[in-house]
Amino acid sequence: MTDSQLIQQIVDNQAGAFKNLVDAYYPMVLKTAHGLLHNREDAEDICQDVFVELYQSIKKFRGESKLFTWIYRITVNKSLNYLRKRKRTSLTDNLESFVFGRRRKGLQDEATGYFSESNPKLENEEQACVLHKAIDKLPRNQKIAFTLSKYDDLPNKDVAQIMNVSLSAVESLIHRAKLNLQKSLISYYKAS
Amino acid sequence: MNCKNINKKIIFYLDKNLNKEEYDAVKTHLDGCASCKALTGKLKDALMQIELEKDVRPDPYFYTRLQTRINSENQAQSSVFSKIFQPAMAMLLILVAILSGIVLGNRYFTSGNDQLQITENQYYTEDYYLDEYSYEGIQYYLFNSKNP
Numbered sequence: 001m002t003d004s005q006l007i008q009q010i011v012d013n014q015a016g017a018f019k020n021l022v023d024a025y026y027p028m029v030l031k032t033a034h035g036l037l038h039n040r041e042d043a044e045d046i047c048q049d050v051f052v053e054l055y056q057s058i059k060k061f062r063g064e065s066k067l068f069t070w071i072y073r074i075t076v077n078k079s080l081n082y083l084r085k086r087k088r089t090s091l092t093d094n095l096e097s098f099v100f101g102r103r104r105k106g107l108q109d110e111a112t113g114y115f116s117e118s119n120p121k122l123e124n125e126e127q128a129c130v131l132h133k134a135i136d137k138l139p140r141n142q143k144i145a146f147t148l149s150k151y152d153d154l155p156n157k158d159v160a161q162i163m164n165v166s167l168s169a170v171e172s173l174i175h176r177a178k179l180n181l182q183k184s185l186i187s188y189y190k191a192s
Numbered sequence: 193m194n195c196k197n198i199n200k201k202i203i204f205y206l207d208k209n210l211n212k213e214e215y216d217a218v219k220t221h222l223d224g225c226a227s228c229k230a231l232t233g234k235l236k237d238a239l240m241q242i243e244l245e246k247d248v249r250p251d252p253y254f255y256t257r258l259q260t261r262i263n264s265e266n267q268a269q270s271s272v273f274s275k276i277f278q279p280a281m282a283m284l285l286i287l288v289a290i291l292s293g294i295v296l297g298n299r300y301f302t303s304g305n306d307q308l309q310i311t312e313n314q315y316y317t318e319d320y321y322l323d324e325y326s327y328e329g330i331q332y333y334l335f336n337s338k339n340p
Contacts, residue, residue: 034248128241182203189234
């Protein structure tokens with residue numbers, strides 16, 4: 001079944017049509033959201049938001065881009081909006097702790113003594129934490145391009161369509177993202 | 193190639209994104225430099241996390257929860273009209289009740305037109321209380337009494 005047939009079935013309110021859409025695209029949306037947010041529960045919430053929006057606005061889809069491109073764009077936008085909101089919340093939390101003198105436990109506080117034990121599972125968690133921090137430090141477009149390329153294994157051509165930029169721009173973004181990521185990780189490992 | 197140059201190419205070496213000449217040069221350096229080799233190992237382990245995180249198992253109950261949410265959002269939208277209409281009607285009724293009370297009160301409690309002239313310059317005005325009995329001042333009897 002093609003995307004246009006699927007969309008037509010959803011518009012016609014055919015039974016099971018929307019479920020077919022969810023079954024087809026949910027794993028992809030989950031992987032993308034998880035790649036950007038690094039948290040399973042948050043990724044699941046974003047998946048719900050994405051499919052609710054799809055349900056509400058599928059009739060307005062004009063077919064100017066491919067369906068998967070449209071879905072990826074919604075997923076990326078919702079994930080980044082969520083990250084922005086989360087950042088604002090953490091800024092107010094930091095301000096609160098500054099004003100009221102309460103010291104919030106940061107990742108390094110939790111890591112002290114915790115990661116010092118030699119435990120492979122903890123080492124994996126530490127590596128994941130370090131990697132996530134390094135990816136989160138990337139500029140917005142580099143982060144999107146890197147995530148779509150590495151987590152979703154999308155070819156650069158598809159990443160360019162999703163981000164609405166040229167192929168050479170995507171290649172440049174991925175190249176710079178790798179350089180920045182490498183720089184962050186190497187400086188962390190040299191310091192530790 | 194020195195360590196500083198190698199450090200800029202490790203991630204591309206791991207991704208096999210270097211041309212053959214550069215790839216061989218990096219490989220040769222890593223075979224001979226323990227610190228760069230250790231760093232490459234750590235970077236490789238960190239990037240392996242991406243492969244582990246890619247394997248996200250979908251939730252089998254996702255569609256059920258999604259359907260519940262869509263149904264509840266549809267119900268919330270359909271009751272928007274009643275959420276606006278009912279409070280508006282309630283406000284209107286309260287307003288009508290207040291205005292009616294004011295109008296009735298004004299009609300019942302008359303202004304000072306019912307005045308009884310006592311002398312040329314004095315007037316007696318009847319006061320009304322809520323129990324609907326007028327206050328009968330002593331002067332009312334004195335000035336209107338038929339008894340001498």
